Amino acid sequence: MNPSPFLALFRPNVAENHLAAARQRVARAQRVLLLTHVNPDGDAIGSLLGLGLALRAAGKQVTFACSDVAPDNFRFLQGFAEISQEPRGEYDLIVALDAADLGRLGKLGKQLPRLPDVMFDHHATNPSFATINLLDVQAASTAELITELLEPLGLPLTRVAAEALLVGVITDTMGFRTSSTTAKTLALVQVLMQAGASLPELYDLAFFKRSYYTVRLWGQGLSRIKLEERLVWTSLTLADKAAAQYPGSGDGxxxxxxxxxxEAEVAVIFTERPENKVKVSWRAVPGVDVAKLAALFGGGGHVAAAGAEVTGTLAEVETAVLAATRAVLKNDRNKNGAKRP
Structure with missing residues (x-):
């Protein structure tokens, strides 16, 4: 790896003893199971494939796993077709990626023979649930953290691994637009580009290329979009997914x-899931903390982007979540004395 000279100004923001322990576990491992969270997003898939492809380049046997089907808009990444919902076999190293807590690993997390051996994450709400925790809440994405730690872990950065990791960084920063994007983020992007990842190509694929069925799903949700003062929301039912023939589990x-x-400061989407569950996703402008909202419903995330999976019917969950979100916005208005421009 030929790192950016600017990167020398920064140091990994993880516990040194955990990093040393992780390097030892990686060096000894032969069969590795990598898992990421339910309703996987770009950072989840990019981190999963990026780390896994680096491990394979180091001679490890790697299984990619996720409880949910991965969104098909990331199918251009090497290894995407190998992501399994039913991994089998025994593993001497189990790694959790981009999961804010053990529950976010879904059914696969419940089936593990032990707690994950190593965890990579950047969520402030993470309780450090693995044996070895590589947690950096200042990182803009888990993919950013992995990019920084590959060399200290003794792993190579290949072109295909760099492509997956760059997609993770791009998507979790919404194209470098989130307030979590830092000079360090951009220095690590240089490292990924030097390894052969094309920023213009991957940016286009990650943000502007969607399947016909994804766009049909958008149509279903946008047909019932609502705006009330500073809050915009919509929902996606299981029937919507069937009508759109959308194969994924998330909101596309x-x-x-x-x-x-x-006109909105908070956006919310309610995605109906099987077994009387609803996935709730929040996005907010700076100054509104939706991570606290998500925590009220057993979820977590970041100040400006958070989520939770809530038990109940779609109507019940919508009523409860919208009431809580309106209360947060009202409190914000009272503190600030007026609406934001």
Whole structure:
């Protein structure tokens, strides 16, 4: 790896003893299971494939796993077709990626023979649930953290691994637009580009190329979009997914479309899931903390982007979540004395 000279100004923001322990576990491992969170987003998939491809380049046997089907808009990444919902076998190293807590690993997390051996994450709400925790809440994405730690872990950065990691960084920063994007983020992007990842190509694929069925799903959700003062929301039912023939489990990134509504400060999407569950996703402008909202419903995330999976019917969950979100916005208005421009 030929790192950016600017990167020399920064040091890894993880516990040194955990980093040393992780290097030892990686060096000894032969069979590795990598897992990421339910309703996987770009950072989840990019981190999963990026770390896994680096491990393979180091001679390890790697299984990619996720409880949910991965969104097909990331199918251009090497290894995407190998992501399994039913991994089998025994593993001498189990790694959790981009999961804010053990529950976010879904059914696969419940089936693990032990707690994850190593965890990579950047969520402030993470309780450090693994044996070895590589947690950096200042990182803009888990993919950024992995990029920084590959060399200290003794792993190579290949072109295909760099492509996956760059997609993770791009998507979790919404194209370098989140307040979590730092000079360090951009220095690490230089490292990924030097390894052969094309920023213009991957930016286009990650943000502007969607399947016909994803766009059909957007149509279902946008047909019932609502705006009330500073809050915009919509929902996606299981019937919507069937009608659109959408194969994924999430919202197809429709939440990012809602967050573009300029009259709103908070965007919420409710995605119906099987077994009387609803996935709730929030996005907010600076100054509104939706991580606290998500925590009220057993979820977590970041100040400006958070989520939770809530038990109940779609109507019940909508009522409860919208009431809590309105209360947060009202309190924000009272503290600030007026609406934001």
């Amino acid at each position: 990134d429709l939440i990012n479309i809602l967050s573009a509504v300029r």
